[in-house]
Amino acid sequence: MRTITKTEFKKLAGYIKKNYGINLKEEKLSLVTGRLNNLLAQKSLSSFSEYYDYVISDKTGGAATAMINKITTNHTFFMREADHFRYFKEKVLPWLKSTVKDRDLRIWSAGCSTGEEPYTLAMLTDEFFGNEKMWWDTRILATDISERVLCGAEKGIYSNEDMEALPYCWKTNYFKKLERGQFVITDRIKNDVIYRRLNLMDAAFPFKKKLHVIFCRNVMIYFDSQTRQELVNKFYDLTEYGGYLFIGHSESLIREHTKYKYVMPAVYRKVHMA
Template identity: 25%
Template sequence: MTVTNEWSLQALPDMDQAQFEQWKALLEERTGMTITEQRKSFLQTSVGIRMRELGFSSYQAYYEEVSTGPSAAQEWATLVDRLTVQETRFFRHEPSFDVVKDFLIQRENQEKKSVEIWSVGCSTGEEAYSLAMLADQCLSKIGKGYYFGVTATDISVPALAKARQGIYHHRKLETLDDQLLATYFEQKSQQHYEVVPRLKERVCFARVNVLELDKAPMHGMDIIFCQNLLIYFRRWRRKTILNRLVERLAPGGLMVLGLGEVVDWVHTDLQRTHSDSALAFYRSKASSK
């Protein structure tokens, strides 16, 4: 399927309720994410833009193309990238990274000399590289002999491609202090900077659908960082995802979530940290599994 050379100027009709429910159901079935009635215009606009690019004038025809067409898988990946909000930045929620920093500093007294970190819903990589920078700084202060790796996952293939490149516009880096910028980035042009190779090689990006965490190979993670992802799921599905994540958290490990994203969920293996400004939990060292 190819994008047409000319943008269709013909206005698309409004998406009726039946069409909205059809698209909404497809998105939830495949990704788990829900689109509320209040975000109907967002769905219509995002789908409509892609339809114009391809020359479709019928929501139903495009739905069938995405569902069962010869290029359905490829087109679905493109559309999902349009529908997933990728608003992110380096060290987005500072109190959460402070919790991670404290956890890493405490590793000095641990026998295990490696730290495995998982960024769940990593988008275009800012969160994953922030965790890598923090780990590199903290563990280098402890001393030699420590290894860390960051596994970063997302459902969006285009977002992961951008993350692997590790190239960011200078505006994305305005919140970083000069030392971090000088240590972990190389200027590629007047407008863009690239993550240095020694940090890039510590981060592995992979496509993972959180509905299929039971198939994910990650286990024994020391830190799981999952923010601004669960808000797109129904409450019952959030609990399922969280329980799956806990299964992949090492005893004594740290799980950091987004404030306000979790309601009425408890896990017997977890104990909340003392931070009032971040939502984070330790997994007990004598866990049930």
């Protein structure tokens, strides 16, 4: 197993922070070493200095993508922070139905990981609109930096344990049973989620219209305060007046530094200025 020096770690961490926003502190040194060692072995690289040179010289971007796939932690589950989904169902969806005149809902799950969050939003939306859904564009954009998790999310296959928190009616209405105790999301819900790779550190996001709802939960915990502030400002500029931002319960916005208005823990709203 190759070891990483503090100098090598600093160079690698600097590259990752600059390009992906992830702030790797020195206590993550052993984690980085463990997760990246296989990549060094695959390329017959003898040191992390060689690996760093390999990553920055690879013009295809494949080396950097493989590195980020290893570095990022993609832990999530259905109904995580369930009070957010209750609020989305009871407050946000009725607001959208009464105010979005062109019936084009624009909901973004940023840092969607393995798909549990956007699929939950899609199931809530399907349940809420019922037969009226055919008259609405309810598709949800789901993005992540990791191609590996996006690939898994698009397949929409989950174990029985993964689905424990879901209502029984959802399990029967929105999933089909496979072999070996696995279930797959039905096409009705799967087709309501559009998966794309997106780096939240990109200078601009590819949105032509502003968004009604942004879910970006448990992503900014990996960023330093300046990176978080810059990202939240970008979110604000992308949000329609009246629109919502949901963040993780372990995250918070400094009220003096954001134009979003606090609604409830980890939920914020862009309101009209007086």
